[in-house]
Amino acid sequence: MVRVVPPWYENLKKRQVKAPKVYIRDSGLLHALQSIPDAEILRTHPVVGASWEGFALEQLIRIQNLSQVYFWATHTGAELDLFVLVGGKRLGFEFKFAESPRITRSMRVALADLRLDHLYIIHPGKEQVPLDDCISAVGLRQIPDLFD
Numbered sequence: 001m002v003r004v005v006p007p008w009y010e011n012l013k014k015r016q017v018k019a020p021k022v023y024i025r026d027s028g029l030l031h032a033l034q035s036i037p038d039a040e041i042l043r044t045h046p047v048v049g050a051s052w053e054g055f056a057l058e059q060l061i062r063i064q065n066l067s068q069v070y071f072w073a074t075h076t077g078a079e080l081d082l083f084v085l086v087g088g089k090r091l092g093f094e095f096k097f098a099e100s101p102r103i104t105r106s107m108r109v110a111l112a113d114l115r116l117d118h119l120y121i122i123h124p125g126k127e128q129v130p131l132d133d134c135i136s137a138v139g140l141r142q143i144p145d146l147f148d
Contacts, residue, residue: 001025003058008070008083014113017073023054030054052097056122056140057082060093063143078109080119086147092119099125101137111135120146 003023009016024030030051036042042051061069066084072092073079082093092110094101101121111119111134119135126139138146 001029003054003061005057005069005071005082008072008114010114014078015075017075021071023057025054025058027051027055027058049097052124053081053095056095057093059140060122060143060146064147072110072114074109074113078106078113080107080110080114083114083116089117090115092116094119094121096121096123098123101131103131103135107135 001024003025005021005023007016007018007020009018024033030047031042034045034047036045036047042048060066060082064086066086068085070083071079071081072083080092081095084091084093092107092114094107101123103121107119107121110116116134121131121135121137122140122143123137124140125137126141127137128139128142129137131137
C-alpha cells in the first residue's frame with residue numbers, strides 16, 4: 001500500500017535529511033482519500049504534483065526493476081526525488097508535472113554533491129530532450145528505454 005524510500009546520505013559537509021519519504025503506491029487510492037473524483041478535478045487540485053511524483057516513481061521502479069532506491073535532501077532545501085546506483089553509475093531522477101520542465105538550482109546542487117553521472121527529469125510529455133550535458137528531460141513513455 002505504501003512505499004518507504006530511505007534517504008541517501010554520505011559524509012558531506014551539508015546537513016542531510018535522514019527521515020524516509022513515504023508514498024501511497026496506488027494513485028487511485030490517493031485520489032479517493034483526497035476525494036478527487038476524476039482527472040479534470042485532479043488537474044487543478046493541489047495534490048496533482050505529489051500524485052504525479054508518486055505515480056511516475058512507481059512506474060520507474062517497476063519497469064526498470066529497481067530494488068535499491070533512495071531520495072536525497074539537505075536541510076537547506078536541495079532535494080532529489082530518487083537516487084539509484086545502476087551498473088556502477090550514479091543516477092538521479094526528478095519527477096515534474098510539467099510539459100517543459102526546467103533545470104533548478106536544487107538539481108545543480110544534487111548533480112554536484114552526489115557526483116551524478118546523469119540526472120533525468122521525468123515528465124508527462126512524449127519527448128526526450130537533453131537540457132544540459134548531464135541532465136535530460138524524459139517523457140514517461142521513455143522509461144523502458146532509459147538504461148538500454
